[in-house]
Amino acid sequence: MIRRCYVILCMLMFFLTINSQTVNQLIRVGNKQYSQKDYVHAEISYRKVLNKDNNNILACYNLARTLQAQNKDSEAKILYEKVIKLKEASSARVSSYYNLGTLLQKEKNYGGAIETYKNVLRIDPNHNKARYNLELCKKQQQQKKKHSAGGRNKSNNNQKKNQKRNGDNKNGESNQAKNRNSMSRDNAQQLLNAAMQQEKETQERLSKAMKQPSDRKLDKNW
Template sequence: MKQTVLILIGLLVAMLPACAQGDRQLVRQGNQLYRQGNYPQAELCYRKAIAAQPANGTAHYNLGCALQKQKKDQQALVQYKQAAKTISGPKRQSQAYYNMGTVLQGQKEYDKAMEAYKNALRMNPQNERARYNYVQCKRLLKQQQQQKKQNKNQNKDQKDKNKDKNKKKDQNKQQKQKDQQKQKQQDQNQMSRQNAEQLLNAAMLKEQETQQRLKQAMRQPNKRKLDKNW
Protein backbone atom coordinates (compact mmCIF):
# COMPACT_ATOMS: atom_id res chain seq x y z
CA MET A 1 0.00 0.00 0.00
CA LYS A 2 1.37 3.38 -0.93
CA GLN A 3 0.93 5.56 2.14
CA THR A 4 2.20 9.10 2.18
CA VAL A 5 1.23 11.27 5.12
CA LEU A 6 1.85 14.91 4.31
CA ILE A 7 1.32 17.92 6.52
CA LEU A 8 -0.01 21.04 4.91
CA ILE A 9 2.15 24.07 5.47
CA GLY A 10 3.05 27.25 3.67
CA LEU A 11 0.39 28.45 1.28
CA LEU A 12 -2.63 27.27 3.22
CA VAL A 13 -1.34 28.77 6.45
CA ALA A 14 -0.71 32.06 4.67
CA MET A 15 -4.28 32.03 3.40
CA LEU A 16 -5.73 32.01 6.93
CA PRO A 17 -7.23 35.31 8.01
CA ALA A 18 -5.28 37.67 10.20
CA CYS A 19 -7.74 37.17 13.04
CA ALA A 20 -6.62 33.55 13.25
CA GLN A 21 -2.98 34.42 13.94
CA GLY A 22 -3.06 32.44 17.19
CA ASP A 23 -4.01 29.15 15.61
CA ARG A 24 -1.63 29.75 12.70
CA GLN A 25 1.25 30.09 15.13
CA LEU A 26 0.19 26.88 16.87
CA VAL A 27 0.02 25.07 13.52
CA ARG A 28 3.56 26.25 12.68
CA GLN A 29 4.81 25.04 16.04
CA GLY A 30 3.07 21.72 15.48
CA ASN A 31 4.64 21.40 12.03
CA GLN A 32 8.12 21.96 13.45
CA LEU A 33 7.56 19.31 16.12
CA TYR A 34 6.10 16.96 13.52
CA ARG A 35 9.19 17.27 11.31
CA GLN A 36 11.32 16.47 14.35
CA GLY A 37 9.31 13.30 14.90
CA ASN A 38 7.79 14.57 18.15
CA TYR A 39 4.26 13.52 17.23
CA PRO A 40 2.68 13.70 20.71
CA GLN A 41 3.73 17.34 21.16
CA ALA A 42 2.74 18.15 17.58
CA GLU A 43 -0.66 16.64 18.33
CA LEU A 44 -1.00 18.93 21.34
CA CYS A 45 -0.22 22.03 19.26
CA TYR A 46 -2.74 21.07 16.57
CA ARG A 47 -5.42 20.45 19.17
CA LYS A 48 -4.79 23.88 20.65
CA ALA A 49 -5.03 25.39 17.16
CA ILE A 50 -8.39 23.69 16.60
CA ALA A 51 -9.61 24.91 19.99
CA ALA A 52 -8.68 28.44 18.91
CA GLN A 53 -10.19 28.04 15.43
CA PRO A 54 -12.43 24.96 14.88
CA ALA A 55 -12.69 25.74 11.16
CA ASN A 56 -8.94 25.47 10.62
CA GLY A 57 -8.90 22.63 8.10
CA THR A 58 -5.09 22.49 8.05
CA ALA A 59 -4.99 21.91 11.80
CA HIS A 60 -7.52 19.07 11.47
CA TYR A 61 -5.55 17.50 8.63
CA ASN A 62 -2.17 17.79 10.34
CA LEU A 63 -3.64 16.52 13.60
CA GLY A 64 -4.86 13.48 11.66
CA CYS A 65 -1.32 12.93 10.37
CA ALA A 66 0.18 13.21 13.87
CA LEU A 67 -2.40 10.77 15.24
CA GLN A 68 -1.82 8.30 12.41
CA LYS A 69 1.91 8.40 13.08
CA GLN A 70 1.09 7.34 16.65
CA LYS A 71 -1.17 4.56 15.34
CA LYS A 72 -4.25 6.27 16.74
CA ASP A 73 -6.06 5.41 13.54
CA GLN A 74 -9.65 5.89 14.66
CA GLN A 75 -8.92 9.35 15.99
CA ALA A 76 -7.00 10.18 12.84
CA LEU A 77 -9.97 9.11 10.74
CA VAL A 78 -12.21 11.60 12.55
CA GLN A 79 -9.77 14.44 11.87
CA TYR A 80 -9.38 13.55 8.19
CA LYS A 81 -13.14 13.57 7.76
CA GLN A 82 -13.33 16.98 9.38
CA ALA A 83 -10.45 18.22 7.25
CA ALA A 84 -12.21 17.07 4.06
CA LYS A 85 -15.16 19.26 5.05
CA THR A 86 -13.26 22.37 6.13
CA ILE A 87 -10.02 22.44 4.15
CA SER A 88 -9.87 24.61 1.04
CA GLY A 89 -8.81 23.45 -2.40
CA PRO A 90 -9.76 20.22 -4.19
CA LYS A 91 -6.20 18.87 -4.16
CA ARG A 92 -5.97 19.23 -0.40
CA GLN A 93 -9.41 17.71 0.00
CA SER A 94 -8.21 14.85 -2.20
CA GLN A 95 -5.25 14.33 0.12
CA ALA A 96 -7.57 14.23 3.16
CA TYR A 97 -9.70 11.55 1.50
CA TYR A 98 -6.57 9.68 0.46
CA ASN A 99 -5.31 9.55 4.04
CA MET A 100 -8.75 8.36 5.15
CA GLY A 101 -8.35 5.56 2.65
CA THR A 102 -4.95 4.55 4.03
CA VAL A 103 -6.40 4.28 7.55
CA LEU A 104 -9.33 2.16 6.38
CA GLN A 105 -7.12 0.03 4.17
CA GLY A 106 -4.83 -0.64 7.13
CA GLN A 107 -7.89 -1.83 9.05
CA LYS A 108 -8.79 -4.14 6.14
CA GLU A 109 -12.05 -2.28 5.56
CA TYR A 110 -11.41 -2.41 1.86
CA ASP A 111 -14.88 -1.41 0.70
CA LYS A 112 -14.81 1.78 2.79
CA ALA A 113 -11.22 2.47 1.73
CA MET A 114 -12.26 2.19 -1.92
CA GLU A 115 -14.98 4.78 -1.34
CA ALA A 116 -12.45 7.14 0.25
CA TYR A 117 -10.06 6.70 -2.68
CA LYS A 118 -12.90 7.35 -5.12
CA ASN A 119 -13.63 10.61 -3.32
CA ALA A 120 -9.94 11.47 -3.51
CA LEU A 121 -10.01 10.88 -7.28
CA ARG A 122 -13.18 12.95 -7.65
CA MET A 123 -11.41 15.87 -6.00
CA ASN A 124 -8.20 15.28 -7.95
CA PRO A 125 -8.21 12.84 -10.89
CA GLN A 126 -4.41 13.14 -11.02
CA ASN A 127 -3.98 11.56 -7.58
CA GLU A 128 -2.14 8.46 -8.77
CA ARG A 129 -1.52 7.12 -5.29
CA ALA A 130 -5.26 7.07 -4.68
CA ARG A 131 -5.79 5.32 -8.01
CA TYR A 132 -3.15 2.69 -7.24
CA ASN A 133 -4.51 2.01 -3.76
CA TYR A 134 -8.05 1.80 -5.12
CA VAL A 135 -6.98 -1.00 -7.46
CA GLN A 136 -5.15 -2.74 -4.62
CA CYS A 137 -8.21 -2.54 -2.36
CA LYS A 138 -10.42 -3.92 -5.09
CA ARG A 139 -8.14 -6.94 -5.41
CA LEU A 140 -7.83 -7.37 -1.65
CA LEU A 141 -11.59 -7.09 -1.17
CA LYS A 142 -12.14 -9.89 -3.66
CA GLN A 143 -9.60 -12.07 -1.84
CA GLN A 144 -11.23 -11.23 1.48
CA GLN A 145 -14.67 -12.21 0.22
CA GLN A 146 -13.31 -15.45 -1.23
CA GLN A 147 -11.58 -16.23 2.06
CA LYS A 148 -14.79 -15.59 4.00
CA LYS A 149 -16.68 -17.88 1.65
CA GLN A 150 -14.00 -20.55 2.00
CA ASN A 151 -14.03 -20.23 5.79
CA LYS A 152 -17.82 -20.50 5.77
CA ASN A 153 -17.64 -23.68 3.70
CA GLN A 154 -14.93 -25.10 5.94
CA ASN A 155 -17.01 -24.33 9.02
CA LYS A 156 -19.99 -26.06 7.41
CA ASP A 157 -17.87 -29.10 6.55
CA GLN A 158 -16.52 -29.20 10.08
CA LYS A 159 -20.03 -28.98 11.51
CA ASP A 160 -21.14 -31.81 9.24
CA LYS A 161 -18.15 -33.89 10.34
CA ASN A 162 -18.91 -33.19 13.98
CA LYS A 163 -22.55 -34.08 13.37
CA ASP A 164 -21.57 -37.40 11.75
CA LYS A 165 -19.07 -38.04 14.52
CA ASN A 166 -21.69 -37.41 17.19
CA LYS A 167 -24.18 -39.57 15.32
CA LYS A 168 -21.69 -42.42 15.14
CA LYS A 169 -20.88 -41.91 18.80
CA ASP A 170 -24.57 -42.17 19.67
CA GLN A 171 -24.90 -45.29 17.53
CA ASN A 172 -21.91 -46.87 19.27
CA LYS A 173 -23.40 -45.96 22.63
CA GLN A 174 -26.73 -47.51 21.68
CA GLN A 175 -25.00 -50.64 20.38
CA LYS A 176 -23.00 -50.91 23.57
CA GLN A 177 -26.18 -50.63 25.60
CA LYS A 178 -27.79 -53.33 23.47
CA ASP A 179 -24.76 -55.59 23.90
CA GLN A 180 -24.80 -55.02 27.64
CA GLN A 181 -28.52 -55.79 27.79
CA LYS A 182 -28.00 -58.92 25.71
CA GLN A 183 -25.15 -60.06 27.92
CA LYS A 184 -27.26 -59.40 31.00
CA GLN A 185 -30.09 -61.47 29.55
CA GLN A 186 -27.67 -64.27 28.69
CA ASP A 187 -26.30 -64.19 32.22
CA GLN A 188 -29.81 -64.37 33.62
CA ASN A 189 -30.65 -67.28 31.32
CA GLN A 190 -27.46 -69.04 32.35
CA MET A 191 -28.34 -68.55 35.99
CA SER A 192 -31.85 -69.90 35.36
CA ARG A 193 -30.42 -73.02 33.72
CA GLN A 194 -27.97 -73.50 36.54
CA ASN A 195 -30.73 -73.10 39.11
CA ALA A 196 -32.89 -75.59 37.26
CA GLU A 197 -30.02 -78.06 37.11
CA GLN A 198 -29.33 -77.60 40.79
CA LEU A 199 -33.00 -78.17 41.65
CA LEU A 200 -33.11 -81.22 39.40
CA ASN A 201 -29.94 -82.64 40.92
CA ALA A 202 -31.31 -82.03 44.40
CA ALA A 203 -34.57 -83.77 43.50
CA MET A 204 -32.70 -86.71 41.99
CA LEU A 205 -30.48 -86.97 45.03
CA LYS A 206 -33.49 -86.91 47.30
CA GLU A 207 -35.16 -89.59 45.19
CA GLN A 208 -32.04 -91.73 45.39
CA GLU A 209 -31.94 -91.35 49.14
CA THR A 210 -35.60 -92.33 49.38
CA GLN A 211 -35.03 -95.41 47.21
CA GLN A 212 -32.05 -96.34 49.27
CA ARG A 213 -34.02 -96.15 52.48
CA LEU A 214 -36.78 -98.32 50.98
CA LYS A 215 -34.29 -100.96 49.89
CA GLN A 216 -32.74 -101.05 53.31
CA ALA A 217 -36.14 -101.40 54.92
CA MET A 218 -37.05 -104.31 52.66
CA ARG A 219 -33.85 -106.18 53.53
CA GLN A 220 -34.53 -106.18 57.30
CA PRO A 221 -36.51 -109.39 58.60
CA ASN A 222 -39.96 -108.94 60.08
CA LYS A 223 -39.66 -109.84 63.78
CA ARG A 224 -43.02 -110.93 65.18
CA LYS A 225 -43.68 -111.21 68.88
CA LEU A 226 -44.97 -114.69 69.82
CA ASP A 227 -48.05 -115.04 71.95
CA LYS A 228 -47.45 -116.34 75.43
CA ASN A 229 -48.46 -119.99 75.85
CA TRP A 230 -51.04 -120.28 78.59
Protein backbone atom coordinates in the same frame (compact mmCIF):
# COMPACT_ATOMS: atom_id res chain seq x y z
CA MET B 1 -17.24 60.30 12.38
CA ILE B 2 -15.99 58.92 9.08
CA ARG B 3 -12.43 59.10 10.33
CA ARG B 4 -13.38 57.19 13.47
CA CYS B 5 -15.04 54.41 11.44
CA TYR B 6 -11.97 54.22 9.24
CA VAL B 7 -9.72 53.78 12.27
CA ILE B 8 -11.93 50.99 13.66
CA LEU B 9 -11.95 49.23 10.30
CA CYS B 10 -8.15 49.43 10.06
CA MET B 11 -7.77 48.02 13.56
CA LEU B 12 -10.16 45.16 12.75
CA MET B 13 -8.23 44.30 9.61
CA PHE B 14 -4.99 44.45 11.57
CA PHE B 15 -6.23 42.00 14.19
CA LEU B 16 -7.54 39.68 11.50
CA THR B 17 -4.18 39.80 9.74
CA ILE B 18 -2.31 39.09 12.97
CA ASN B 19 -4.65 36.20 13.76
CA SER B 20 -4.26 34.78 10.23
CA GLN B 21 -0.50 35.02 10.43
CA THR B 22 -0.55 33.27 13.80
CA VAL B 23 -2.62 30.41 12.35
CA ASN B 24 -0.35 30.05 9.34
CA GLN B 25 2.73 30.21 11.54
CA LEU B 26 1.36 27.48 13.82
CA ILE B 27 0.63 25.27 10.82
CA ARG B 28 4.17 25.77 9.52
CA VAL B 29 5.59 24.96 12.96
CA GLY B 30 3.39 21.87 13.18
CA ASN B 31 4.46 20.74 9.72
CA LYS B 32 8.12 21.07 10.68
CA GLN B 33 7.56 19.11 13.88
CA TYR B 34 5.68 16.42 11.94
CA SER B 35 8.50 16.06 9.40
CA GLN B 36 10.90 15.61 12.33
CA LYS B 37 8.53 12.92 13.73
CA ASP B 38 7.94 15.04 16.79
CA TYR B 39 4.28 14.04 16.75
CA VAL B 40 3.45 15.12 20.29
CA HIS B 41 4.41 18.77 19.70
CA ALA B 42 2.97 18.73 16.19
CA GLU B 43 -0.37 17.66 17.69
CA ILE B 44 -0.22 20.59 20.11
CA SER B 45 0.48 23.08 17.30
CA TYR B 46 -2.42 21.85 15.14
CA ARG B 47 -4.81 21.86 18.10
CA LYS B 48 -3.89 25.50 18.78
CA VAL B 49 -4.92 26.29 15.21
CA LEU B 50 -8.25 24.53 15.63
CA ASN B 51 -8.90 26.46 18.82
CA LYS B 52 -8.74 29.61 16.70
CA ASP B 53 -10.38 28.17 13.55
CA ASN B 54 -12.27 24.93 14.15
CA ASN B 55 -12.86 24.28 10.43
CA ASN B 56 -9.33 24.93 9.21
CA ILE B 57 -8.86 22.19 6.59
CA LEU B 58 -5.07 21.97 6.80
CA ALA B 59 -5.08 21.81 10.58
CA CYS B 60 -7.81 19.13 10.61
CA TYR B 61 -6.07 16.99 8.01
CA ASN B 62 -2.57 17.39 9.44
CA LEU B 63 -3.79 16.71 12.97
CA ALA B 64 -5.51 13.55 11.70
CA ARG B 65 -2.23 12.36 10.15
CA THR B 66 -0.37 13.18 13.38
CA LEU B 67 -2.88 11.20 15.45
CA GLN B 68 -2.68 8.27 13.02
CA ALA B 69 1.11 8.29 13.36
CA GLN B 70 0.60 7.90 17.14
CA ASN B 71 -1.91 5.05 16.63
CA LYS B 72 -4.76 7.22 17.91
CA ASP B 73 -6.92 5.78 15.16
CA SER B 74 -10.38 6.57 16.56
CA GLU B 75 -9.66 10.31 16.81
CA ALA B 76 -7.94 10.30 13.42
CA LYS B 77 -10.99 8.75 11.75
CA ILE B 78 -13.26 11.47 13.17
CA LEU B 79 -11.04 14.21 11.75
CA TYR B 80 -10.72 12.53 8.33
CA GLU B 81 -14.50 12.29 8.15
CA LYS B 82 -14.75 15.96 9.13
CA VAL B 83 -12.38 16.99 6.31
CA ILE B 84 -14.38 14.90 3.82
CA LYS B 85 -17.56 16.79 4.76
CA LEU B 86 -16.00 20.27 4.45
CA LYS B 87 -17.11 21.92 1.20
CA GLU B 88 -13.78 23.66 0.68
CA ALA B 89 -11.84 20.38 0.80
CA SER B 90 -10.64 19.13 -2.59
CA SER B 91 -7.26 17.40 -2.64
CA ALA B 92 -7.52 17.04 1.15
CA ARG B 93 -10.75 15.08 0.64
CA VAL B 94 -9.00 12.50 -1.58
CA SER B 95 -6.16 12.07 0.91
CA SER B 96 -8.61 11.84 3.81
CA TYR B 97 -10.61 9.12 2.03
CA TYR B 98 -7.43 7.17 1.33
CA ASN B 99 -6.05 7.43 4.88
CA LEU B 100 -9.46 6.57 6.31
CA GLY B 101 -9.44 3.47 4.10
CA THR B 102 -6.06 2.39 5.51
CA LEU B 103 -7.42 2.68 9.05
CA LEU B 104 -10.47 0.58 8.21
CA GLN B 105 -8.25 -1.97 6.48
CA LYS B 106 -6.05 -2.09 9.59
CA GLU B 107 -9.16 -2.89 11.65
CA LYS B 108 -10.00 -5.69 9.16
CA ASN B 109 -13.19 -3.82 8.27
CA TYR B 110 -12.66 -4.80 4.65
CA GLY B 111 -16.18 -3.89 3.51
CA GLY B 112 -15.84 -0.32 4.81
CA ALA B 113 -12.31 -0.01 3.40
CA ILE B 114 -13.46 -1.19 -0.04
CA GLU B 115 -16.19 1.46 -0.19
CA THR B 116 -13.74 4.15 0.98
CA TYR B 117 -11.16 3.26 -1.68
CA LYS B 118 -13.93 3.32 -4.29
CA ASN B 119 -14.71 6.89 -3.20
CA VAL B 120 -11.05 7.79 -3.77
CA LEU B 121 -11.16 6.36 -7.30
CA ARG B 122 -14.43 8.17 -8.08
CA ILE B 123 -12.66 11.46 -7.40
CA ASP B 124 -9.23 10.44 -8.73
CA PRO B 125 -9.36 7.40 -11.08
CA ASN B 126 -5.55 7.47 -11.37
CA HIS B 127 -4.92 6.96 -7.65
CA ASN B 128 -2.79 3.79 -7.95
CA LYS B 129 -2.36 3.22 -4.22
CA ALA B 130 -6.12 3.24 -3.70
CA ARG B 131 -6.58 0.84 -6.62
CA TYR B 132 -3.95 -1.56 -5.24
CA ASN B 133 -5.39 -1.46 -1.72
CA LEU B 134 -8.88 -1.97 -3.11
CA GLU B 135 -7.88 -5.23 -4.81
CA LEU B 136 -5.94 -6.30 -1.72
CA CYS B 137 -8.99 -5.69 0.49
CA LYS B 138 -11.17 -7.79 -1.81
CA LYS B 139 -8.75 -10.73 -1.49
CA GLN B 140 -8.52 -10.29 2.27
CA GLN B 141 -12.31 -10.18 2.53
CA GLN B 142 -12.61 -13.46 0.58
CA GLN B 143 -9.98 -15.11 2.77
CA LYS B 144 -11.82 -13.94 5.88
CA LYS B 145 -15.09 -15.43 4.62
CA LYS B 146 -13.40 -18.75 3.75
CA HIS B 147 -11.74 -18.86 7.15
CA SER B 148 -15.06 -18.18 8.88
CA ALA B 149 -16.82 -20.84 6.78
CA GLY B 150 -13.99 -23.31 7.48
CA GLY B 151 -14.27 -22.63 11.20
CA ARG B 152 -18.02 -23.23 11.15
CA ASN B 153 -17.59 -26.49 9.18
CA LYS B 154 -14.89 -27.68 11.59
CA SER B 155 -17.12 -26.88 14.54
CA ASN B 156 -20.03 -28.77 12.95
CA ASN B 157 -17.80 -31.77 12.20
CA ASN B 158 -16.51 -31.83 15.77
CA GLN B 159 -20.06 -31.61 17.04
CA LYS B 160 -21.10 -34.54 14.84
CA LYS B 161 -18.09 -36.56 16.00
CA ASN B 162 -18.96 -35.88 19.62
CA GLN B 163 -22.56 -36.85 19.02
CA LYS B 164 -21.45 -40.07 17.32
CA ARG B 165 -18.98 -40.80 20.12
CA ASN B 166 -21.69 -40.24 22.71
CA GLY B 167 -24.04 -42.44 20.72
CA ASP B 168 -21.42 -45.19 20.49
CA ASN B 169 -20.81 -44.96 24.23
CA LYS B 170 -24.52 -45.21 24.93
CA ASN B 171 -24.85 -48.17 22.56
CA GLY B 172 -21.84 -49.82 24.20
CA GLU B 173 -23.29 -49.30 27.65
CA SER B 174 -26.66 -50.60 26.46
CA ASN B 175 -25.05 -53.70 24.94
CA GLN B 176 -23.09 -54.33 28.13
CA ALA B 177 -26.27 -54.05 30.15
CA LYS B 178 -28.01 -56.46 27.78
CA ASN B 179 -25.11 -58.89 28.05
CA ARG B 180 -25.19 -58.69 31.84
CA ASN B 181 -28.95 -59.30 31.87
CA SER B 182 -28.55 -62.20 29.46
CA MET B 183 -25.79 -63.71 31.57
CA SER B 184 -27.91 -63.33 34.70
CA ARG B 185 -30.82 -65.10 33.05
CA ASP B 186 -28.53 -67.87 31.74
CA ASN B 187 -26.97 -68.40 35.16
CA ALA B 188 -30.38 -68.55 36.81
CA GLN B 189 -31.57 -71.05 34.21
CA GLN B 190 -28.46 -73.19 34.69
CA LEU B 191 -28.92 -73.21 38.45
CA LEU B 192 -32.58 -74.08 38.02
CA ASN B 193 -31.76 -76.92 35.61
CA ALA B 194 -29.08 -78.24 37.97
CA ALA B 195 -31.52 -78.20 40.88
CA MET B 196 -34.18 -79.98 38.84
CA GLN B 197 -31.66 -82.58 37.68
CA GLN B 198 -30.55 -83.16 41.26
CA GLU B 199 -34.16 -83.50 42.39
CA LYS B 200 -34.82 -85.98 39.58
CA GLU B 201 -31.82 -88.08 40.51
CA THR B 202 -32.91 -88.08 44.15
CA GLN B 203 -36.43 -89.25 43.23
CA GLU B 204 -35.01 -92.00 41.04
CA ARG B 205 -32.81 -93.27 43.87
CA LEU B 206 -35.75 -93.31 46.29
CA SER B 207 -37.91 -95.18 43.82
CA LYS B 208 -35.27 -97.87 43.29
CA ALA B 209 -34.77 -98.26 46.99
CA MET B 210 -38.49 -98.86 47.60
CA LYS B 211 -38.73 -101.54 44.91
CA GLN B 212 -35.86 -103.71 46.29
CA PRO B 213 -36.89 -106.57 48.77
CA SER B 214 -35.80 -106.30 52.38
CA ASP B 215 -33.15 -108.80 53.62
CA ARG B 216 -34.39 -108.65 57.21
CA LYS B 217 -36.99 -111.35 58.23
CA LEU B 218 -39.94 -110.30 60.26
CA ASP B 219 -40.81 -112.17 63.47
CA LYS B 220 -43.96 -114.16 63.39
CA ASN B 221 -46.95 -113.20 65.39
CA TRP B 222 -47.74 -115.89 67.74
